[in-house]
Amino acid sequence: MSENENTDYEILSEDNSKSDLSFKLIVIGDSGVGKSCLTMKATKNIFENYYSPTVGFEFCTFNIRIKEKTIRLQIWDTCGQEVYRSLINSFYRNSSLAILLYSIDNIRSFNNLEMWLNDIKVNSNPSIKVFLIGNKKDLEEKRQVPIDKAKTFYKDHNIHLFLEASAKTGFNAQKIFIEAAKILYKEHLELDTKLELNSDKNEIVKLAQEGEIDLEDGIEPVKRKKCC
Ligand SMILES: Nc1nc2c(ncn2[C@@H]2O[C@H](COP(=O)(O)OP(=O)(O)OP(=O)(O)O)[C@@H](O)[C@H]2O)c(=O)[nH]1
Numbered sequence: 001m002s003e004n005e006n007t008d009y010e011i012l013s014e015d016n017s018k019s020d021l022s023f024k025l026i027v028i029g030d031s032g033v034g035k036s037c038l039t040m041k042a043t044k045n046i047f048e049n050y051y052s053p054t055v056g057f058e059f060c061t062f063n064i065r066i067k068e069k070t071i072r073l074q075i076w077d078t079c080g081q082e083v084y085r086s087l088i089n090s091f092y093r094n095s096s097l098a099i100l101l102y103s104i105d106n107i108r109s110f111n112n113l114e115m116w117l118n119d120i121k122v123n124s125n126p127s128i129k130v131f132l133i134g135n136k137k138d139l140e141e142k143r144q145v146p147i148d149k150a151k152t153f154y155k156d157h158n159i160h161l162f163l164e165a166s167a168k169t170g171f172n173a174q175k176i177f178i179e180a181a182k183i184l185y186k187e188h189l190e191l192d193t194k195l196e197l198n199s200d201k202n203e204i205v206k207l208a209q210e211g212e213i214d215l216e217d218g219i220e221p222v223k224r225k226k227c228c
Pocket residue numbers: 029030031032033034035036037038048049050051052053054055078079080081135136137138139165166167168169
């Protein structure tokens with residue numbers, strides 16, 4: 001386990017068995033952009049220089065404690081090869097967040113982002129969140145995608161977070177998943193609050209129907225009925 005200096009979270013070991021909340025994440029993008037390497041670096045602190053294309057998908061977890069809750073991210077690392085596209089489309093279902101990768105030294109992988117965003121749109125829940133990651137930041141001398149171009153793309157496409165990262169050096173590798181956990185946890189809390197408010201409202205409506213309170217202006221309670 002590693003304690004973070006910000007103290008608002010703590011990264012737990014991959015085999016941590018208990019979790020309060022669990023979210024499904026999908027990692028997508030062109031073949032060879034570094035999806036598997038970045039996932040491995042973040043979850044196992046391993047980097048392999050040789051290329052071993054993913055066949056279908058690989059699965060791993062990232063466990064983190066935020067405040068008092070233990071959160072498990074179920075990470076589906078997919079293969080980018082065209083031949084598996086229709087298989088991958090079935091993985092989008094029930095995903096809370098898509099991590100969309102391109103490689104900063106490969107303009108083609110950047111130009112294909114629109115196609116990947118379209119796959120997300122067609123196959124996912126409308127509430128899915130998207131992170132855009134420019135991987136292989138260590139290959140600065142081979143850069144083909146200017147960072148400003150990527151920032152413009154991010155702003156134009158309803159994407160929740162943009163980061164450059166490197167699976168090789170580890171730069172921002174864990175940060176991607178920490179931010180994912182934080183954003184999903186925050187959304188979960190907001191949803192809980194809404195549900196609580198709704199159940200409060202339901203209670204108020206019930207009391208009104210039973211004649212316990214008067215309602216004015218929608219379902220806001222205004223005064224209690226006077227007792228005889
Ligand atoms: N220099 C550098 N090389 C990287 C980085 N990330 C991945 N690579 C290399 O890029 C190649 C492809 O990496 P993978 O992680 O297998 O790519 P992938 O996106 O999972 O590819 P598919 O499984 O075919 O879809 C490997 O040779 C890695 O060593 C990085 O951040 N920097």
